[in-house]
Amino acid sequence: xxxxxxxxxxxxxxxxxxIFAWLPxxxxxxxxxxxxxxxxxxxxxxxxxxxMIGYTGYVNFGHIVFYGLGGYLGLYLxxxxxxHLVISALVAGVLVSLVALLFGLGILRLRGAYFALxxxxxxxxxxxxxxxxxxxxxSTGMYVSFDSYAPLGGPRHALWTTYFxxxxxxxxxxxxxxxxxxxxxxxxxxAIREDEDAAIVLGVNATVYKAIIYSVSAFLPAVAGALMxxxxxxxxxxxxxxxxxxxxxxxxxxxxxxxxxAGAALGAGLYExxxxxxxxxxxxxxxxxxxxxxxxxxxxxxxxxxxxxWLYRLIPHSREVVE
Amino acid sequence: MTGLLExxxxxxxxxxxxxxxDVSFTLNEGEILGLIGPNGAGKTSLFNLVNGVYKSxxxxxxxxxxxxxxxxxxxxxxxxxARTHQIVRPLQGMTVLENVIVGACFGRENQSMHDAHAxxxxxxEKVGLAKRAYSPARALTLASKKRLEVARALAxxxxxxxxxxxxxxxxxxxxxxxxDIIHSIRDSxxxxxxxxxxxxxxxxxxxxxLVLNLGRKxxxxxxxxxxxxxxxxxxxxxxxxxxxxxxGMA
Amino acid sequence: MSGxxxxxxxxxxxxxxxxxxxxGLSLIWxxxxxxxxxxxxxxxxxxxxxxxxxxxxxxxxxxxxxxVIAAGLLLGILxxxxxxxxxxxxxxxxxxxxxxxxxxxxIGIGTAIWSTSPYNVDFSLSGITVGAYTFTGNHIAAAxxxxxxxxxxxxxxxxxxxxxxxxxxxDNRDAAELMGISSTRVxxxxxxxGIALAAASGALVSTLFPFTILSGAxxxxxxxxxxxxxxxGKPFGALVAGVLLGLLEGAVSPFIAVSWIPLIEFGLFVIVLIFFPRGxxxxxxx
Numbered sequence: 001x002x003x004x005x006x007x008x009x010x011x012x013x014x015x016x017x018x019i020f021a022w023l024p025x026x027x028x029x030x031x032x033x034x035x036x037x038x039x040x041x042x043x044x045x046x047x048x049x050x051x052m053i054g055y056t057g058y059v060n061f062g063h064i065v066f067y068g069l070g071g072y073l074g075l076y077l078x079x080x081x082x083x084h085l086v087i088s089a090l091v092a093g094v095l096v097s098l099v100a101l102l103f104g105l106g107i108l109r110l111r112g113a114y115f116a117l118x119x120x121x122x123x124x125x126x127x128x129x130x131x132x133x134x135x136x137x138x139s140t141g142m143y144v145s146f147d148s149y150a151p152l153g154g155p156r157h158a159l160w161t162t163y164f165x166x167x168x169x170x171x172x173x174x175x176x177x178x179x180x181x182x183x184x185x186x187x188x189x190x191a192i193r194e195d196e197d198a199a200i201v202l203g204v205n206a207t208v209y210k211a212i213i214y215s216v217s218a219f220l221p222a223v224a225g226a227l228m229x230x231x232x233x234x235x236x237x238x239x240x241x242x243x244x245x246x247x248x249x250x251x252x253x254x255x256x257x258x259x260x261x262a263g264a265a266l267g268a269g270l271y272e273x274x275x276x277x278x279x280x281x282x283x284x285x286x287x288x289x290x291x292x293x294x295x296x297x298x299x300x301x302x303x304x305x306x307x308x309x310w311l312y313r314l315i316p317h318s319r320e321v322v323e
Numbered sequence: 324m325t326g327l328l329e330x331x332x333x334x335x336x337x338x339x340x341x342x343x344x345d346v347s348f349t350l351n352e353g354e355i356l357g358l359i360g361p362n363g364a365g366k367t368s369l370f371n372l373v374n375g376v377y378k379s380x381x382x383x384x385x386x387x388x389x390x391x392x393x394x395x396x397x398x399x400x401x402x403x404x405a406r407t408h409q410i411v412r413p414l415q416g417m418t419v420l421e422n423v424i425v426g427a428c429f430g431r432e433n434q435s436m437h438d439a440h441a442x443x444x445x446x447x448e449k450v451g452l453a454k455r456a457y458s459p460a461r462a463l464t465l466a467s468k469k470r471l472e473v474a475r476a477l478a479x480x481x482x483x484x485x486x487x488x489x490x491x492x493x494x495x496x497x498x499x500x501x502x503d504i505i506h507s508i509r510d511s512x513x514x515x516x517x518x519x520x521x522x523x524x525x526x527x528x529x530x531x532x533l534v535l536n537l538g539r540k541x542x543x544x545x546x547x548x549x550x551x552x553x554x555x556x557x558x559x560x561x562x563x564x565x566x567x568x569x570x571g572m573a
Numbered sequence: 574m575s576g577x578x579x580x581x582x583x584x585x586x587x588x589x590x591x592x593x594x595x596x597g598l599s600l601i602w603x604x605x606x607x608x609x610x611x612x613x614x615x616x617x618x619x620x621x622x623x624x625x626x627x628x629x630x631x632x633x634x635x636x637x638x639x640x641v642i643a644a645g646l647l648l649g650i651l652x653x654x655x656x657x658x659x660x661x662x663x664x665x666x667x668x669x670x671x672x673x674x675x676x677x678x679x680i681g682i683g684t685a686i687w688s689t690s691p692y693n694v695d696f697s698l699s700g701i702t703v704g705a706y707t708f709t710g711n712h713i714a715a716a717x718x719x720x721x722x723x724x725x726x727x728x729x730x731x732x733x734x735x736x737x738x739x740x741x742x743x744d745n746r747d748a749a750e751l752m753g754i755s756s757t758r759v760x761x762x763x764x765x766x767g768i769a770l771a772a773a774s775g776a777l778v779s780t781l782f783p784f785t786i787l788s789g790a791x792x793x794x795x796x797x798x799x800x801x802x803x804x805x806g807k808p809f810g811a812l813v814a815g816v817l818l819g820l821l822e823g824a825v826s827p828f829i830a831v832s833w834i835p836l837i838e839f840g841l842f843v844i845v846l847i848f849f850p851r852g853x854x855x856x857x858x859x
Contacts, residue, residue: 184428191425203397
């Protein structure tokens with residue numbers, strides 16, 4: 001823990017979270033808050049996806065499944081069961097992590113592209129299950145009852161509370177990435193990414209490591225899903241498990257620099273702003289996928305290390321600060 | 324007296340190919356046991372059986388008094404049985420030092436990152452790679468990659484080290500250096516089981532030699548006896564040069 | 574009872590179109606070890622290609638398949654140079670991402686042109702009535718077309734020089750290069766054929782059901798299921814597995830809501846991947 005305090009990125013993460021929390025409060029800027037919460041969610045999803053793709057070398061095309069399941073469980077617990085939002089979100093996170101552990105023990109027996117395909121299968125199967133699941137409203141989904149906002153001091157207050165909670169989850173996501181990166185556990189993951197068979201012969205218990213990181217990478221996205229869908233007031237299978245969002249997470253990660261903590265945040269932030277700009281621009285809104293796809297193609301072709309990889313090449317010593 | 328490694332009746336079949344067939348042997352504590360045989364004799368397969376990369380069809384493996392039959396490679400290395408690969412497999416994207424830290428962290432002593440760092444530097448010094456500690460592993464020459472393989476395995480603080488053709492592809496100077504490294508490993512109390520095609524080296528290094536042919540053990544004896552064993556000579560008949568070399572050396 | 578039989582026969586007819594789509598994916602996968610994530614968008618372009626041709630010429634859709642396939646070949650060459658050539662032999666992550674990037678661009682352009690509202694090709698052949706059941710003419714014609722295309726591919730792969738070169742490269746790229754086969758050209762041709770098969774299957778689907786630019790994604794997923802069932806790089810196995818998947822859909826659809834089918838298919842997919850990674854027809858090798 002003491003070594004964490006000596007790392008510049010640790011303080012930068014706290015600073016970032018502080019700025020996110022402070023900016024919209026100043027002048028009570030609700031529009032800015034809504035923009036920033038989307039950036040925060042993008043950072044949460046991307047940095048946790050990075051634990052699989054960047055750290056372990058396993059492409060998860062269905063990462064959004066954790067976010068969506070977290071949203072459903074959180075909403076169910078908070079509205080149907082009437083639990084406090086924070087408790088609901090945490091319990092949702094734990095349950096989704098357990099589900100992920102279960103899935104992981106199965107599909108992580110697969111390597112490389114086979115694993116990637118299986119994650120698509122998991123996404124589609126879970127979505128199909130939820131769309132047929134009666135207690136969760138099948139394809140129409142669920143709504144947050146007005147009463148559910150009461151424990152948080154009414155709807156207006158509840159929206160601010162959720163915002164701060166999401167910012168907290170964002171900071172935790174980045175800190176988690178940083179902590180894992182410098183740990184022995186992280187070293188084992190990187191060894192698996194480089195050459196799984198060699199890593200096993202060196203003593204890394206790849207089966208257990210992969211299952212744990214898959215499960216860990218599910219936790220904070222699930223918590224964020226619970227908070228976000230509560231804030232939005234409703235959930236249904238098509239918005240909870242949006243395949244495109246799952247895939248855009250990969251674009252964000254590659255853009256910023258896969259395997260780096262700062263890269264995940266940078267890529268998510270930049271891409272999310274770009275996407276919001278494109279989606280609201282009257283002329284370009286229809287082309288946001290074209291631009292995203294072209295961007296991804298350019299990045300992997302010209303700078304496979306992403307923006308951070310490019311920074312490393314430009315200033316080699318930047319590695320010590322930007323991890 | 325029981326040996327450090329006791330292999331009893333081990334067999335492995337791949338489809339129609341009997342790669343290893345009913346092989347038994349004992350490796351004593353502190354010795355260097357050589358493993359030779361013509362190409363395709365099943366040498367690397369035997370290594371893969373011993374360290375758990377392959378699951379054996381039959382037979383048992385005892386290591387340091389424990390039954391390790393069927394254990395996965397990561398469990399085996401934690402018990403103190405490390406190996407190198409014939410085809411070098413550095414973790415390409417990491418530095419030389421990080422590669423060795425992985426070996427130390429997940430080896431027999433299960434070291435912390437901090438201790439592993441110290442161990443890694445020490446081991447790199449020993450194999451002569453200290454100057455390259457911060458180079459990316461992919462930038463090393465073949466000879467250095469072989470040393471890295473040895474360093475990673477040593478960092479695991481093994482009781483027994485399996486070396487799979489660490490001399491192949493090296494020039495005479497590099498071979499001499501590697502032989503010194505192997506001697507120093509044995510002197511530090513680590514037993515060695517090594518596959519080698521460089522006959523002069525293995526004849527000089529080994530206390531005893533195990534000979535495989537077509538997956539079967541055909542001899543297990545000190546080097547001087549092995550070269551006069553008729554089965555061994557026959558196995559190498561297709562390779563008359565080697566027979567001559569063997570004879571010349573003994 | 575005969576209701577199930579009729580439903581299964583119908584599933585078998587549609588399944589042959591799944592099989593055709595999967596053949597394209599499987600061919601590319603087997604020859605160059607690239608999982609082509611543009612597959613779905615190419616199926617969708619096949620649908621819209623047929624729609625546009627039919628709207629312009631109003632000819633017989635089964636004749637219009639020929640220009641769709643030709644356009645698919647050209648498109649395949651374009652996509653090959655854009656996203657595949659430079660990732661062949663590199664990590665699978667790279668080829669997944671580069672083909673996925675092209676997929677996003679195609680879907681983006683398609684959405685801008687056609688939005689995501691449904692289209693259909695207004696053409697129907699008279700069906701065949703057996704007892705109380707009528708088998709739609711379009712389903713029968715689609716199945717026959719799919720089989721014909723599969724037979725043509727088989728003839729090409731086994732009885733032409735170019736086809737043999739493709740099989741040689743699939744078998745062992747290095748050895749084929751040593752024998753003087755230019756692997757880049759062979760890979761390009763194989764990729765183009767894979768895309769043409771995807772486009773052809775999309776064109777056939779457009780005569781069966783209404784479609785949107787996003788419809789390809791569903792068929793892409795079915796293609797994955799089918800390819801994995803058959804074992805990778807076995808195009809004709811993929812055809813058989815496609816028919817089996819259609820049969821399965823036909824067999825279960827009288828009993829459960831249609832919305833459950835994806836869950837069954839992808840549950841099956843994940844289970845087959847885990848327990849039979851070489852496909853249900855595959856043999857374990859060392």
